[in-house]
Amino acid sequence: MDTTELAASVAPLDRQSPAVASLIHQFRNQLQTMASLVSLAAQRASAEESRAALDDLRARMEALTIIQPEDSASGGLLAADRMLTLLGHRIRQLYDPDGRRRVAVKICPLQAPPRQTGVLAQIVTELLIKIYRSEDDEAEIVLAEDGEFLAIWLTKREFADESAAASGSLGELLLEGLARSLGGAAVRGGDGLVRRVSVPREANGVDFTR
Numbered sequence: 001m002d003t004t005e006l007a008a009s010v011a012p013l014d015r016q017s018p019a020v021a022s023l024i025h026q027f028r029n030q031l032q033t034m035a036s037l038v039s040l041a042a043q044r045a046s047a048e049e050s051r052a053a054l055d056d057l058r059a060r061m062e063a064l065t066i067i068q069p070e071d072s073a074s075g076g077l078l079a080a081d082r083m084l085t086l087l088g089h090r091i092r093q094l095y096d097p098d099g100r101r102r103v104a105v106k107i108c109p110l111q112a113p114p115r116q117t118g119v120l121a122q123i124v125t126e127l128l129i130k131i132y133r134s135e136d137d138e139a140e141i142v143l144a145e146d147g148e149f150l151a152i153w154l155t156k157r158e159f160a161d162e163s164a165a166a167s168g169s170l171g172e173l174l175l176e177g178l179a180r181s182l183g184g185a186a187v188r189g190g191d192g193l194v195r196r197v198s199v200p201r202e203a204n205g206v207d208f209t210r
Contacts, residue, residue: 033064055094056129056171062090063125067118077111077207080120084110084143087121088128095132102138103131108145111207116182123152123178123197126171130154130193145208146198149184153196 066087071078088105096103105124112120124141131139131154140155172186175194179186184199201208 052133056133058094059091059125059129060122062087062094063121064118066090066121067114071114076113077205078114078117079110080112080117080206081107081110083117084121084124087124088141091125091128091132095128100137101132103128104140105143106140107143109208110143110150111209113205116204116206119178119182120150120152123175126175126178127152127154127194129171145201148200148202149198150201150204150206151196151198 066083067078084107085105092099092103105128120143124143127141131141141152142155143150143152145151172188172192172194175197176186179197179199182199182204184197186194187196187198189195199206
């Protein structure tokens with residue numbers, strides 16, 4: 001069955017139920033995003049970097065699928081802190097299944113709408129990729145309230161291998177784009193690497209109570 005036949009087969013349900021239509025729309029968006037990530041990874045990866053690029057792609061897939069369709073259909077606030085913590089565990093299994101590196105993800109009590117939770121998941125993922133692509137054995141990502149903003153930052157000030165997370169890389173560009181999508185900003189350090197992302201909490205419906 002090609003995409004045309006698939007669209008035809010789901011069209012009646014699409015018309016009958018707004019909830020089903022929303023789920024189908026989200027699924028199509030996820031497929032398009034995944035296809036775009038595959039294309040970008042293929043364009044940027046040399047032969048010796050292909051394995052690392054695929055690992056990064058798998059991590060980005062985890063971020064895209066951390067929210068299930070039924071979560072989005074609910075329309076309410078999600079337990080974003082729990083989802084982001086789970087995401088950190090999943091990505092650690094990809095890069096460090098033996099747990100040899102001390103990489104912590106500290107998330108404050110947090111609820112957020114599905115879309116905002118999904119974007120935050122992608123931001124956390126890009127920061128984790130930055131850490132795991134370096135040679136550092138210890139690093140930490142913190143997500144916490146910062147006045148009228150929600151801030152996500154790396155506590156690591158220097159990387160052992162700057163080439164693993166170079167300025168202008170795909171990850172840096174994605175972080176800037178993700179921050180802008182929530183009306184926020186990605187802050188670069190003196191080395192040109194993004195180490196902090198801040199987004200306005202009220203405009204994004206973020207709640208720091210649980």
